[in-house]
């Protein structure tokens with residue numbers, strides 16, 4: 001096995017997953033360099049969530065491998081998973097806990113010492129503007145609040161790689177700004193982040209690397225400026241995935 005000392009933060013090799021007779025992810029290869037802020041973009045249904053779920057060991061691929069700092073997610077799950085913090089899509093959480101209780105539960109499962117766990121939970125709840133939610137149960141949280149508490153659980157054990165599925169979706173602008181500060185600081189201090197998004201300006205603002213996925217395959221990947229090749233990311237995205245603003249003639253009935 002490759003030494004964890006030189007391996008990329010994340011390496012996906014030949015990842016494949018078929019639902020029914022349609023491949024959702026089709027021999028996908030991807031490398032996230034250490035210390036990079038990596039954006040994953042692609043149209044709806046391109047296979048981003050499926051790829052990230054397989055990358056972190058939440059979904060078993062039909063074939064292919066995922067390695068985190070050289071540790072295989074399926075052969076060596078304990079070592080791989082202690083290095084990552086994950087914000088999955090549609091996160092299933094213990095619903096009858098408050099946010100603070102959820103963090104305590106997560107930290108204890110991770111084997112953290114209680115005083116340190118309490119200190120970090122307080123910091124995270126404060127910066128994510130969840131400190132005032134008091135007795136509110138997770139089942140009563142809004143979509144954006146669920147994203148934020150999910151992100152807090154991903155950060156709690158100070159992982160080396162964050163894998164985040166649309167972390168800013170449904171999050172209000174003030175909280176989004178806080179999340180961007182947290183993620184930037186995380187990368188500045190040596191962490192690596194890979195996240196999916198549909199918001200091109202956010203990806204351009206945050207990321208130094210990007211991959212475009214379409215039909216379960218990587219159609220472009222590399223440093224942001226290389227992938228953009230002198231254009232905006234949105235223009236490049238439209239070129240690569242064949243998107244075009246449609247004529248509205250067929251919806252003429254919508255205009256009264």
Ligand SMILES: Nc1ncnc2c1ncn2[C@@H]1O[C@H](COP(=O)(O)OP(=O)(O)OP(=O)(O)O)[C@@H](O)[C@H]1O
Nearest residue numbers: 019020023024042043044045046047048049050051
């Ligand atoms: N559990 C499932 N059962 C059947 N089909 C699935 C399942 N999960 C995903 N798919 C299909 O796999 C394909 C890829 O879905 P996926 O959610 O990975 O795309 P995505 O790029 O994350 O999309 P979006 O940007 O809309 O979130 C889609 O065609 C989707 O319908």
